[in-house]
Amino acid sequence: MALILLGINLVMYSMSSGYRQHNFFLSLENSSTIVASAVLQKEKADDYYAVKNSIFQHLVDEEEYILRIGQDKNNIDFPASLPLHESFYLEAINHGRARYYNNGVHYVGLFKKHVAGEDDILVISSARDVEGDAYRKRLKTTLALAFLAAVVVMTITTIFFSKRLFGPMVKIMKKVNSINAFNLNDRLEKEHSLDEISELQDTLNEMLQRIETAFQSQQDYVSNISHSLRTPLTIIAGEAEIALSQLQQGHKAAYSLQMIMQETEKLKHIINILLELARSEQNMQANGWSVLRMDELLESVKEVIYKMDSSYKLKLDYSNFPENDAMLYINCNVHLLTLAICNIILNGFKYSDNQDVKLKLIAAGNEIKLLVTDSGIGIDPSEQDKIFDPYYRGSNTSNYEGFGVGLPLAMKIIKMHKGAILVNSIVGQGTTMEVVLPSLYAEQLV
Template sequence: MKLQYSFILIFTGLMALLLLGINLVMYSMSSGYREHEFFMSMENSATIVASAVLQQEKAEDFYAIRNNILQHLEDEEEYILRIKPGSNDIQFPKELPLDESFYRQAIKEGKARHYEGGIYYVALFTNNDGGEDDILVISTARDAEGDAYRKRLRTTLAVTYLGAVLTMGLTSLFFSRKIFGQMVKIIQKVNSINVFNLNDRLEKEQSLEEISELQDTLNEMLNRIEAAFKAQQDYVSNTSHSLRTPLTIIAGEAELALRSIEKGHKAEYSLQMIMQETEKLKHTVNTLLELVKEIGSGRKDSWKVTRLDEVLSSVVHTISKMDESFKMRIDYSDLPDNDSMLCVSANEHLLDLALSNIILNGFKYSGNKEVKVKLTPGTDFIKVEVTDYGIGIPKAEQELIFTPYFRASNTEGFEGFGIGLPLALEIMRMHNGDIQVNSREGKGTTVQVILPVAKPAQEV
């Protein structure tokens, strides 16, 4: 999960829990206060009833006071018990769902309270100092107004709670966007920087100090990467230029020597091998120079819309110069009537190198047996399948074949350095393409090159 959304969830969640706790405390205190007030009203009413019973001559006055001053309680009922002092044989009302302990508590402590099934119960015990019997008044009532109050309170708290949580969520979203918005811009900008625009830098904006420090750090890192990359380019370029001239001389001298000797001379095979290997090396050196030039320029001026079948024809010509014994069969059976479906936006030299490396691998690891190449156009992508019937790749090692300098465990008898496929993949990625490999050890390998079809209005 992104840090921005984690921040929103954590902040909103913590504040929601805090608000929920506050609401529960408020509801509990308010409901408890309401319950206490209702019990007090019932006890006051029971006190008046007890006084009226003990002072019969003033009973009407006590009831008048209760009716005029005290709140009328819904479904209110009173039960009056006369208890002889010291007597344990007491007949408590059986119609009330109360344990005997409730009455005993009232007699012992002077009063008792109980709530069950929406009905409040109050018992008030009064000693009769001037008479024979003590008085126990049990009062029951229903707090309809209090129930309505609690319902309104729950609704109000729930609505305000949801509104507060929603407000906090939107507020945290707003501020998180303000805080993380610049980080998102930094990520997008850094992701847009590649080998073609290593000179781009992050633009400084008014922001938090930490964000500014991050921008400075990334810009300094990009400076170091660009310097190291240019040094590497210069080294490869200088080395390739240094190799190009002697390779050309070697190839020319070998060709002259081959022409000057008689057919069947014992040096003929050696000279032919020198010419073939020199052509391979010249091809690699020239392409490395092209790759360095393309990346170093930061532009795609040398790119153009070209037909992939024509590139394949160039690859056939290049490979035949390296070794005339190579047998390659190109399957054009799926060629479309619409030539635009064969077009790709590419640097022809780089594409030629990538396809040549893949096909030459097929010849190398199949003992120079025939390699099949099939061109399959599509609406959005065009595919080139290169199939050989050689040693294949062990299943456990297939994920490592694009690692530079990696060579499979069954290639000990074959020359190579493990840079052909990684270089080809890098070139395909420069063309927004991909390479997929399907191989069975001892059966052969199929390498599928996938490139996007150039649209009619595509600019190169």
């Protein structure tokens, strides 16, 4: 609207200024006509000048030049005192009149032929339109002030009406943004507003109801499938362990039972990854958080790793063990954090063809760092930011089995614990995953 109004003001100013200038040129031409008539009819000159003085007001800096044009129009001596080009005089002679404006001065050329065969007359009149300049200045100021006032009024009214119109929309957006997986039962409050906004509120409430129903069904499914899958796997592993304990040492079936137990543990771990990935957001607010020493957690991780495959060689490095044991305590969900660290370690074994993996514990003030180092295939630098995307697998992992969900789940769990995972890898030489977690020691100091 401001641009439209500005355009209207410019058009108005241009038209008004042009009209004023056109009228002033007409006044000069009429004055020049009387002067030319007085020159051509000398006997009535006094009468013409009397008419001119009575009808036309005196113009500021008015000057008149009278040029007599003989038969030879090609040899005309134009006055050098006037800032006029020769084309101006020729236009006046050929067309009877000419106009020119320069530096605030208006010039009019009027050509009159002498009917008696004497020299023709070219009258050049010039003057300043002081009143017109003042008028244009006042008009410019008036339009500028009117434009600014209109913009201010439009801005104020726009803000006022936009708040009235879009205020409910802002409330709706804030409310919708505050709804997540843990408060899906919240609904938008109905307000007295436009019918369209009321319909939008009803539509969003209906959508939230459908989402809550679907989400609850998913949670029930995850809970049921978790129990249904884990129970038979636990029974299989238990029965295999019992059968293995009853066999004599060196029995032919011992190896098969050991493989059954190891593969069952791997399958349980894969199922845990998939289930925990599906309900990681739910677990973020769930109970099960406790204070634990990190070295104790790592021993549990080592035990879980060896259950999956006794051939794994995980080397724990406590060379940077702190003198103050309080620096080792963290607030964590033991089950989830164990799962995350196991995923990282198992990746190290898998992509290094079961070579040794080193796990180093470092406690430094307000942070606890875990360095998981392998000597595997490494990760290309261009892919290091993508390995934490669900179902993404590196370009050099085609010869290895996997689903691309272990590291994404690990990252979710570590972020849930207000930590981070840093990657340092060289293709063909190995990878170091650095897990950084906040220590309770820093909170105690505060």
